[in-house]
Amino acid sequence: MNIRPARVGDVPSIYELIRTFADRKVMIRRSLGELYESIREFQVAIDDNDRVVGCAALHVFWEDLAELKCLAVAEDVQRAGVGRGLVEACWNQARELEINSVFALTYAVEFFERCGYQQMDKADLPHKIWNECVRCPLFPNCTEVALIRSHEPVPRTADAENRLQLIQV
Template structure:
C-alpha cells in the first residue's frame, strides 16, 4: 500500500471513490471538472494501481489550508490509513509554511484523534464561504469545522 500524489489517470477512480461516500451523505460529491482542476491537491492510497483512498490539501490563504475529500475504502477502514493520509497532508502544509489546517466534516471525532479541535465556522475567513455558497447543501449542510495549528 502506497500513498502518492494523484495523476491524471487516477481521476475517474478518485471520483468513483469520493462519490460512493457522497451518495451515503458522508462527504460532498465532486465533479470530474473539480477533480481535474484540483488534481495537484490530491494524495491517493494506491494498492498496485488501484485507488483505495483519497485526501486533498487545498491552500486557502496565507496561513490557512483545508483537508478535503478524505476517503478510505471500506475494506481498509480502521487500519490507520485515514490518519496516514491526513498526516501526509499536514507534512505538506508544513513544507509550504502553512500554520493552520482546517476541515469541514461530518466526522469531527476522527479529526479529534488527530489533534484537531472544533471551532465555530464563523472563525474561518469569508473566502471559505465563497465556495460553500455554490454547494447545494448551503447553508444547512451540518458539517462541523475543525482546525489544527501546526508547529
C-alpha cells in the same frame, strides 16, 4: 499501503470514491473536470494491487491557512490507518509549504480529533470557504463541524482577524 501525490490516471478512481460518499450526503460531489484541474492538490493511498483506496486534498487559502478536503477511504479498508495516513501526508505538505494551520469541515469529528485536530467556531473561518458550501445539498442547514490543527495557537489576534478579512470575498 503507499501514499503518494495523485496522477491524472487516478482521477476516475478518485471520482468514484468521492461519489460513493457524496450519494450519502457526507461529502460534496466533484466533477471529473474539477478533479483534473485540482489534481496537484491530491494525495492518494494505493493498496498492494495498485487500487486507489483513499484520497485527500490540501487547498491553500492564504499564507497561513489551508483546508483539508475530499478525504475519503474505501469502505473495505476503513479503520486500518489509511485516513490518518492521508491526513498526515496533507499536514506534512502544509508544513513544507510553511503553512501553519489546516482546517477541515466534516461530520467525522472523532476521527479528526484522533488525528490531532481541535474543534473551532465555524464563524472564525474566512467567508471565502462558503463558496463551495452553496453547492452542497444540505446548504444552508449543514451541521458539519469545523476542526483545525495548528503549529501555533489558533489565531485570535487583531492582526490575524485583519488577515482573515483580507481573504474574504
